[in-house]
Amino acid sequence: MTLSRRTFVKVGGAALAMPLLGSRAFAQLEKIKIGFIYVGSINDNGYNYAHNQGRLYVEEQLGDKVETVYVENVPEGPDCERVLRELAQQGCNLIFATSFGFGDSVVKVAPQFPDIAFEHATGYMSGPNIGLYNARFYEGRAVCGTIAGHMSKTGKAGYIGSFPIPEVVMGINSFVLAARKVNPEFTIKPVYISTWNDPAKEADAARAMIDQGIDIVAQHTDGPAALQVAAERGIVGGFGQGADMSAFAPDTQLTAIIDHWGPHYLASAEAVLAGTWAPGNTWEGLKEDVVQMGPYGAKVPEDVRAAADEVKNGQIDGSFHIFTGPIKDNTGTERVAAGVTMTDAELLSMDWYVEGVEQPA
Amino acid sequence: MQFRLEKRREPSRLMSYITPFAAVLLTMVLGTVIFSLIGYDGLGAVREIFLTPLTNSYKWQDLGIKAAPLIIIGTGLSIAYRANVWNIGAEGQYVIGGLAGTGIALLTYGMTGWWILPLMVLAGILGGMAYAAIPAFLRTRLNVNEILTSLMLTYASVQLIYYLIRAPWKDPMGMGFPQTRLFSEAARLPTIIPGTIVHLGVPIAVIVGIVAWFIMTRSVFGYRMRVVGAAPHAARYGGFSENKTIWLAMLVSGGLAGLAGVLEVAGPFQRMVPGFPTNYGFTAIIVAFLGRLNPLGVIVAGVVLAITFVGGEVAQTTIGLPNAATGIFQAMMLFFLLAGDILIKYRLRRVSPQPSVGAA
Structure with a gap:
């Protein structure tokens, strides 16, 4: 077998998960489906564009081990709840809610889907399956x-x-x-x-x-x-x-x-794949290249x-x-x-x- | 072969029922073609937008709560438009209704009692009415066009939200985010089906539509509205005051928009946030026309528009259709509907070419 970057990630992920087998609520996965919701258009050439670049980065790095979907222009209100449930129902294992105002909706929806990892950008309300991430x-x-x-x-x-x-x-x-x-x-x-x-x-x-x-x-x-x-x-x-x-x-x-959200998204995706994801609270900046x-x-x-x-x-x-x-x-x-x-x-x-x-x- | 448009002796009832369905169908057909041409799965797009929300029972609750405000506002607008009163500012009346309800919810914060919710609803209706009274006053007293005033008041209402939630009503626990605190339990609309998000506003919307239909077809008020709209001269001759009709039309449409606002803030939102105005008031204009200004039609049209919203998101996630596609589908629907209206008053007739004289 040729040692490509992809198999390397696979092996590495499996190795990481070994000591934790059976001890986590989140199971190991062969393939991951990730959902992203954006408050604006991916063509805004700014904030939402950057999140979408992060999504593409994960796709590029994980190849056929990942499938991503996104919904853009989601208003910060009850519409967001519906979109979150839609993504959950379509089998996403990991969902990134990328705007502050999605917080209420994430907190309402996440408890209904305890097997799905939710991550909320720039927010402050976490939960058993809600992680927070932000950039400095x-x-x-x-x-x-x-x-x-x-x-x-x-x-x-x-x-x-x-x-x-x-x-x-x-x-x-x-x-x-x-x-x-x-x-x-x-x-x-x-x-x-x-x-x-x-x-x-x-x-x-x-x-x-x-x-x-x-x-x-x-x-x-x-x-x-x-x-x-x-x-x-x-x-x-x-x-x-x-x-x-x-x-x-x-x-x-x-x-x-x-x-530069790509590395964070990749790390979360790999953690979910390996079954080691836990709600975190990351706040990285220039040093971490975020x-x-x-x-x-x-x-x-x-x-x-x-x-x-x-x-x-x-x-x-x-x-x-x-x-x-x-x-x-x-x-x-x-x-x-x-x-x-x-x-x-x-x-x-x-x-x-x-x-x-x-x-x- | 040539076609010619020929004026009908009287408007075709049949056509007025057929054209809304034709508009939806044409939208689906043209939507398939357009999205196929620009490289998407056109047929899939139409399937996901128009059918998936109906076939997937998990989506029904979403349709219900999305359609409810559209139906309530659309019903009010259909009554006003019947009387040729063009209230374009339902969005603003919806906002003021929501704010009035929020005011009661914050005043009674921490209290319990069955009376809180009805009081909020009442405040919402009165708020919407009061806001619609401004264009009604300006129209009847100063002859100012209600289209402009009601539309522009919408923008003022949004600024009022921003003012209130930034200072006097700001959530003390909100990390500085401009929003009110979460309403206490007594000020939240109960869900009526356990395990879903379907709230009391959904049956209220259907009841509002049915009652409005009954009133419009069976009461003097309804007769008045229809006559004033259809035959203003006859109405004046018959003793119906134009000003009074304008007042009634504005208050009814404003009050219903206010009702939708308070139900929305007490139901899905449960607090006032800057994102509260989501264009329900404008979308309801499409709903009113798609429903042929008939409250029963409005109920159906409200569901159709809800389908396009919910389906639009499904299509984004399943086949990567851009968000703008939803807007394109909604606009096409209105376009075909208005274009189809010509068939109500005119008929398409095939004519054989006239033989030119002297050619033989």
Whole structure:
């Protein structure tokens, strides 16, 4: 027998499962069927696109041992419940619910299918068969913020957010903290548009903020609309979010935060195949390659690239953490003492803004 | 051989019953062709979208809860449209109904009692009515077109949700996510079939449709609505005030949209979230027309639209059809239905070519 990568995985998986035979609720499988539900379209070239790339990565790695299905544009509400049950009924062994607002539905449906492994991205409600996974997007935000601090002429950036949940709040804070290390006068104006994916609203918000004097735009929504507006209006630049969006604004994208879910999806799939899956709670970042940085835009000068690389590499080797004190909130109260680094639990419940963030309406 | 459209002496009843079915059939046929041409399994797509939800008993509960709000809103719209009152803002009235019910649920949070749910339902209906009263007032007093005002008020209602769930009604345990807390048990719609998700809203929808049919065909109110729509001059001559009809039409359609909203928030959602508006109010416009503005037809049409939603997801997972396909099928259905309407007033007649004079 020729030793291909595939058989290698097979043998490796079997070996991993050996000591655990008979001790788990989840049985070993010959073949796995994985379901993915996306809140937006896989063609959004951002967040959902990135999750779908993760799905394709698993298919590529596991070949004929895996079958994947996905449902896109699933609203965050009861419709999600129906889709989850549909996937469960079609024999999925592992289901990834890839948006925060799917949480309620996962918690309702998962107990009805105790043999199926559910994983919910960016959420906080776990269960006996509900695992959680997330990425340290804020690490990428710190790199973007460093570039923004160097390159902004007005010292003002706009930030298009979806909902003021901790994940988004900590992204804003990370961006500003990094920018203010370069330019202590740097400020940011967040706007929440109450949706993950609405190109028209994203573009409108970008236009309104550019009119108010920002020259850098960042977004925590799913598509490249804000970046396109930035290109059209000729401001200094913006950042890709979820995926490399340079195709949409080649001169304007300064860099991008790329979600690289593939390795996590593969690990979960292999664990289910081997019968070793247990609900986890992973939160990986630049170091684990789950968050990647896109190429620097042509506009970004050498010294800024070097500064950004330093922040990136510092987070990879652990020497730099953006949420290390002293940190003041935007009312001037000190929240984190000098030298103290915020814990993951503190970050995951962050509901206040750091100095330099204009309090959103 | 040539065909010519010829005006019928009176509208064909037969055609008005046949065209909705023909529209669905044509949609299936053209859908097969289109999706085959762009490289999907066209026949499979139509099978999965239109048949699987019906043949798979596991899907019936989904059809029921998806159809219920469409039927309730569609019934109200069918009554208003009969009277030529064009309430396009059912989505907004649905939202306000849901918000009114949410308000009661939050006020009574932690309490128990059988009266909570009926109070929520009442608040929902009144909320929807009050919101529909705005375009009715503007139309009757200032002659402002209700199509524009009711439609634009929808966007205002969505902003009201965002405002309420971001500040005064925000869930204290929600990690900052803009949503209300989960309603307490007494404010949740009970499921009526154990082991399923079928809630009380489903039978209510059917009852609403049947009662509305009865009222429209057997009461003075129904007569009034139909006459005003069909023959406005005769109606005025007969003493039916136009303004009063507009008010009645807006309040009935708004109240029913509000009812659908409160049932939806108390049933499947059990809390107010930013994703609450899911276009039921707009889809119900298709339902009303597909049902021929007849409440019994609306019940059937509501189920047909529910089938396309549920089936659309089945087709995504089984044959990888994109989500947009569902929208294409729904749009084709409405297109064929409206196009088919010409056959109600006109007939297609074969004519032999006229021999040209002097050719012989």
